[in-house]
Amino acid sequence: MLVQSYHLEVFAPPCAPGAERWCAKATLADDIGDALPYLNATIKGAIPKGLSVYNHAARALTWPLRVGGHTIAVRPREIAISNLVDKDAAATEMQRVVGLINHTWERRAEITPSIEMRQRLKPMEVYKLLPATNCKDCGQPTCFTFALKIIAGEVELEQCAPLFIDAYREKRDKLIALLEGAVN
Ligand code: SF4
DSSP states (O other): OOOOOEEEEEEOOTTSTTOSOEEEEEEESSOOGGGHHHHHHHHHHHSOTTSOEEETTTTEEEEEETGGGEEEEEETTEEEEEEESSHHHHHHHHHHHHHHHHHHHHTGGGSOOOOOOBOOOOHHHHHTTSOOOOOOTTSSSSHHHHHHHHHTTOSOGGGOGGGGSGGGHHHHHHHHHHHHOOOO
16 A cells, blocks of 8 residues: 555635635655656546646646545645535545555556646636637536636536537637647
């Protein structure tokens, strides 16, 4: 087992003291830096492209979770999770992420590690390829909000029905290519 033990802290987001959502930080007893390229390869295959971020030099990997709307950030001696409802959820979610890391490490012989760097898409890049009519069909108040939620992994492109009519084919194709190829 790679992650043997950790110290868990749960706190209000520094930018929003008093908020009803919580952040959790696990300080790891062991350095898990060697596992990051394997985790990067695993996440890259499981999370829509363009939504996870990996910087091999900085040894940092982050990715969004649609369920719960969390963002997970992993560094060699730290795991951070955002947007948790309470302390019990923080402990449960942290156990889940630790389980994923340990499982990935145990399977490393079957995984081709990846040090491919990826940057998070910029909201304006996505927005420019949406219809920009603010029609609200997707349930969001504006196309820009939809762009933000695409990047956070909280909505699917298919929820923008207008994008799938012929008039927007070119934008749609470019946006799909952008989401699939957000690699620098
Ligand atoms: S459905 Fe598409 S065009 Fe309409 S507001 Fe949502 S993102 Fe914009």
